[in-house]
Amino acid sequence: MLIFHLDPLAASLFSLLAIVALILAFVMLGSHWVKNHVYAFAAESWVIAALSAAVGVYGHYPELLVIAVLTALLRGSLLPYLLLRIIDDLKQSREFTPLLQPSSSLVLGGFLVLFSYVLAHRLGVRMNVADSIAVLALTTMFALKLIGFLMLVLRAEAVSAILGLLVIENGIFLGSQILVPGMPLLLELVILFDLLIIVSTFGMLVRYLHRELGTTSSRELTRLVG
Amino acid sequence: MIWDALYAIWIVTAAAAALCWLSPDARLAERINLFAAVVDFGLVSYLLGATPPAGVTALGNYLLIDGFGVWVMFCLASVYLLASIYAIGYMRWMHGEAARLNRFYSLFAAFALTMFAAPAQNNPGLYWIAIDLTTIVSAFLVGFQRAPESIEAAWKYIVIVSAGLGLALLGTVLFYWAGTFVLGPVYDMTWASFAAIAPKTESVLLLLSFLLVLVGYGTKVGLAPMHTWLPDAHSEGPAPVSAMLSGALLNCAMLGVVRYLGILRGTAIAGTAHTALVVLGAFSLLVAALFITRQTVVKRLAAYSSVEHMGVIALGFGFGGPLGTIGALYHMLNHSLAKSLVFFGAGNMMHAYESKSIDHIRRVLDHFPRSGALWLAGAVAITGAPPFGLFLSELTVLRGGMASANPWAVWWMAVLLIVIFVGFLNKFREMFFGPRPEKPPHLRLGLVQVAPMVVALAAVLALGLWWLPAIWQHLAAIAAQLGEA
Secondary structure (H helix, E strand, C coil): CCCCCCCHHHHHHHHHHHHHHHHHHHHHHHCCEHHHHHHHHHHHHHHHHHHHHHHHHHHCCCHHHHHHHHHHHHHHHHHHHHHHHHHHHHCCCECCCCCCCHHHHHHHHHHHHHHHHHHHHHHHHHHCCCCCCHHHHHHHHHHHHHHHHHHHHHCCEHHHHHHHHHHHHHHHHHHHHHHCCCCCHHHHHHHHHHHHHHHHHHHHHHHHHHHHHCCCEHHHCCCCCC | CHHHHHHHHHHHHHHHHHHHHHCCCHHHHHHHHHHHHHHHHHHHHHHHHHCCCCCEEECCCCEEECHHHHHHHHHHHHHHHHHHHHHHHHHHCCHHHHHHHHHHHHHHHHHHHHHHHHHHECCHHHHHHHHHHHHHHHHHHHCCCCCHHHHHHHHHHHHHHHHHHHHHHHHHHHHHHHHHHHHCCCCCCCHHHHHHHHHHCCHHHHHHHHHHHHHHHHHHHCCCCCCCHHHHHHHHCCHHHHHHHHHHHHHHHHHHHHHHHHHCCCCCCHHHHHHHHHHHHHHHHHHHHHHHHCCCEHHHHHHHHHHHHHHHHHHHHHHCHHHHHHHHHHHHHHHHHHHHHHHHHHHHHHHHHCCCEHHHCCCHHHHCHHHHHHHHHHHHHHCCCCCCHHHHHHHHHHHHHHCCCCCHHHHHHHHHHHHHHHHHHHHHHHHHHCCCCCCCCCCCCCHHHHHHHHHHHHHHHHHHHCCCHHHHHHHHHHHHHCCCC
16 A cells, blocks of 8 residues: 555655645635635645645556646636636625634634644554554545635635635545545546536526625525524 | 336436427426436336346446335435426416526436436445535526525535535545555445445444544435535425425435445444434434424425434434334335425415415415315325324334334434424414415416325325335345345
């Protein structure tokens, strides 16, 4: 398995890329400008594409190079473009209704990473992989998942909700590149295109929201209760 | 032949979706969709008899057709057929949407197609994709009327369910990772390979993966506390869509939970996993009981009843054993039919009284003696009263519970079913016997609005009067296949 016999250079490269992806999630937590979120998401996707390529080269999975190119094109370019178009259409450049200050969200995000690490470490010990890169991969996976949920909870703008879901997806994708690089190619391809469909669907629904309700803030979606 | 039938279902439904989209005329589209529904129902009925319970695989192990999958498809095909007939009458009432009706039928067929695809996936990852696609298509159906409430419901639906499905994907990846310790870095991802690796895997990882999958697909099933999208989506979509969501979609997602539960048989955590499902089911019943007793909107009443029945089905599978599993399987079909009946009646009455509110619907029997009586009978059936099928299946689930590791849940379930029975029928008492409405309804119901209700009621009654030994044996064979013999 890849995670067991990895030369030190590759291990450090993978770790570096995973940590950069994690830090980019904190950029999203710390900023109120929706466009910054999209740029950070795009950068994170490119980092993940680089990781796919690196895993493909070091682990001898040539098909991962295809995935890397598609990730860069779809996740790193097309999705951010679609999101920016939505933002421009709706003229919402700022998240106005956050529950917490950016500083508090950052601290909270830090705690979530800590929690993810504890969880990943304990899992690693039980699986006898505690001294490999698997722990870092699991930590990033869980941390991005939790940070994505945190963004969904704290932010009200519809675009922020889409971004939160995309961060969750990115976390899973990143972790799976390191943990299960051999996962069937078909599945990864389908998930990539699935993501595209989801974002287009979200885009259409956001426009309906804007047109029919005159708002895209989930705090004002209060007609249906009980 | 089995595979030809399955491919025929997919091709016919896909062709119907495409033709409806291109159809210039809504009348033509409704006929195309109905034709597909009739053909699908016929083919699934054939599959029900022809499929061996253990299942067969095809297409390089990507597809699996087994007794359980076909049973879920049969529930789906029944609801699809009934809802397609009902939609002809119901959707014509929406004068504002007349120009877009062909798209409605196209999406309706596409929704059915994604649901026919999900149970036949042998790859847990592709099953996840199929479930994800059902969400996308049905979100458009929920928001079809473009009213503010519908769009709000569609938005909440897709955000909450996507977040939940993210957890299920994480669980799937962790399951695959667990397998790499046993089978090497690259192997076929199938239900069977997951079942093969489960006993050899560290139980902590197994439990974590299962809980992620349970919460993820549980969101889609509508188990409390992840049910919050369900009342919105069910109440704001057009009535035929509500019936499809409740009677067909929830079962398709439950199938995933049960398949993962089957994977864990023989492992150290099998008992814990069953208990986790029981706890979610028990909590769903509590939430449903609380919201049903204080409900003011007629379709939300039916929606919370779906939370209740998914709770019953979760309890059945969670209790396990032959009785619990057979009861849950039978309950799937009974619930699909009875809930369609309730939603059809609710759609008719909401239109007749021009209100969603229970307070405005009064004296239904005075104005609609026949369809009102059908609706009332449906309400009695859905609350689990004899002589309808739901009574038998709920009783079987309760019997299964007594023999299970969680007998406390039997008492919990029995008490809450009584609370729901009282609360649900109390709302119907208000609607049927309250003071006269200020504005009497003016509406003539046609054959297409009433006939599906008659068929559904007759079926639920027949299933309740006589549980055919053939059906019992069929369900017992499925239960044995799921490892619950």
